[in-house]
Amino acid sequence: MQTVLAQPTAQSFTQQLLDRCRAYHPKTPARTFRFGNTTLTAVFVGTTNPDFFTNAIAHREVSASPADLTVFVIDYKTSSLMLPLPCWDWQQADGHGTIHGLSEGYQGYFQQDTGVFTWITYAEQVAIVWGTDLSNLPEWEQSFPFRYVLHKWQEPTNRxxxxxxxxxxxxxxxxxxxxxxxxxxxxxxxxxxxxxxxxxxxxxxxxxxxxxxxxxxxxxxxxxxxxxxxxxxxxxxxxxxxxxxxxxxxxxxxxxxxxxxxxxxxxxxxxxxxxxxxxxxxxxxxxxxxxxxxxxxxxxxxxxxxxxxxxxxxxxxxxxxxxxxxxxxxxxxxxxxxxxxxxxxxxxxxxxx
The missing domain is CATH 3.40.50 (Rossmann fold)
Known part of the structure; x- marks a missing residue:
């Protein structure tokens, strides 16, 4: 009898990904930043050059404090941390890489030209930025890190x-x-x-x-x-x-x-x-x-x-x-x-x- 694997859900996809992030050692020390009313903590998994993401926001850095949003930045090349099986069909992604049809409370986006995948889960107050090789990101990417995450985090708010x-x-x-x-x-x-x-x-x-x-x-x-x-x-x-x-x-x-x-x-x-x-x-x-x-x-x-x-x-x-x-x-x-x-x-x- 053939076993049929259940389609992963957005919740199970998120949990698997978070489990892999939290189990990875060693991590580069986390950095905390504040934007308006949002405290963002960036956790770097296998990322050898966190300054690529933090120099542009260095003026917003604050001492460690409880985070409203935690962003795990994963470099596959140096961590070998792979994404779980997707909970979507890639036909759900439009030409810009936005994944449609996800369960409420989740956002997914794949930037094809850079190989960067971004996942946001509002209930867990977590975002994932996963790249095949973050050291090869174009220079202009370091001038506005986390822009998509910050935008999507604030988009549902009226403020x-x-x-x-x-x-x-x-x-x-x-x-x-x-x-x-x-x-x-x-x-x-x-x-x-x-x-x-x-x-x-x-x-x-x-x-x-x-x-x-x-x-x-x-x-x-x-x-x-x-x-x-x-x-x-x-x-x-x-x-x-x-x-x-x-x-x-x-x-x-x-x-x-x-x-x-x-x-x-x-x-x-x-x-x-x-x-x-x-x-x-x-x-x-x-x-x-x-x-x-x-x-x-x-x-x-x-x-x-x-x-x-x-x-x-x-x-x-x-x-x-x-x-x-x-x-x-x-x-x-x-x-x-x-x-x-x-x-x-x-x-x-x-x-x-």
Whole structure:
């Protein structure tokens, strides 16, 4: 009589995977980070270079404390820790690698170009990041580690949203800078380093929609190789000077300019950078439709986000003043105009109280 093996369930798949992670020794010491109201503990299984995942979030590291979310990072090449038999049919995965049809409370995603599998289970408050060879991940992956995990962890909530944007400001308030690739978001944030404004991010921010507070996620500033001559002061600190021409150079701001970093501040406005083609930078009002067009498409595409994130972005845009930041070639004017706008908004708020 032929024995028919039962189809694994999401729960049994998770339990087997967690058992294998917890049984593996030795592990690299766990690291703990805090993003908004979430304490994340990263446990590295066979990973020989945890800095690949932690340098970008080093400014968010805190002392060990109870975790809201534990992420096991598994390198198959050095640990030989294999995934259990899947509890899904691979035909359930779409062209982007998202696995559909899983039981409620589970998320799965396979990134085909990097060989990285991500599994999230909300009830157990655990995520798994498994890679065939994490040492061969592309450089750009280390600039925003755990972005998919953090996004999926917050997606079901009404309070927090990850958005594709940069941010600069002061402890009393800052601005979110957003736009499509090539709009000047990175140039604008770079121009603010070592000025009266502090740097909170270049690529992604975590937004608290209840308090309108922006939380820095990553301290990596990115520079197009063709743009490096405009920022010669950063050249000695580029982490990947031999990057391919189609990849951006990376600067770990927290490592080289810790005083220039800021982790959290109240958001006072959203700005949409756009190169003016003139020496001068100017600021003018933007509409809600223009702001949503600048913020939503890239956020939805990069995070594989759904309607819930779109609704959150719509709420955010309704909460804040909106401006075009027409950036010029004189980089010193960019932080001056942003700071001037923040001061004007602060004065207006004081006058209306």
């Amino acid at each position: 927090y949203a990850l958005v594709h944007a940069g941010a600069v400001g002061t402890p009393t308030g800052g601005v979110l800078l957003t736009g499509a690739g090539g709009s000047g978001k990175s140039t604008s944030t770079l121009a603010c380093i070592n000025t009266a404004l502090q740097y909170a991010g270049d690529d992604f921010m975590l937004i608290d929609l209840e308090t309108s507070v922006g939380h820095s996620l990553y301290n990596v500033a990115k520079i197009n190789p063709d743009n490096l001559d405009r920022f010669p002061q950063f050249q000695p600190f580029i982490a990947n000077p031999n990057a391919a021409r189609d990849q951006k150079l990376q600067l770990y701001v927290n490592q080289h300019y810790p005083a220039a970093m800021i982790t959290d501040f109240p958001l006072k406005a959203i700005m949409l950078p756009r190169f003016s083609g003139t020496p001068h930078t100017t600021v003018r009002s933007a509409t809600r439709a223009e702001a949503l067009k600048a913020l939503a498409p890239s956020t939805l595409a990069l995070l594989r986000a759904d309607h819930r994130t779109f609704q959150k972005m719509s709420r955010l845009i309704q909460q804040l003043p909106l401006f075009w930041l027409e950036t010029g070639t004189d980089l010193t004017q960019i932080p001056e105009l942003i700071l001037g706008t923040l001061q004007s908004l602060s004065a207006h708020d004081s006058a209306t109280r």
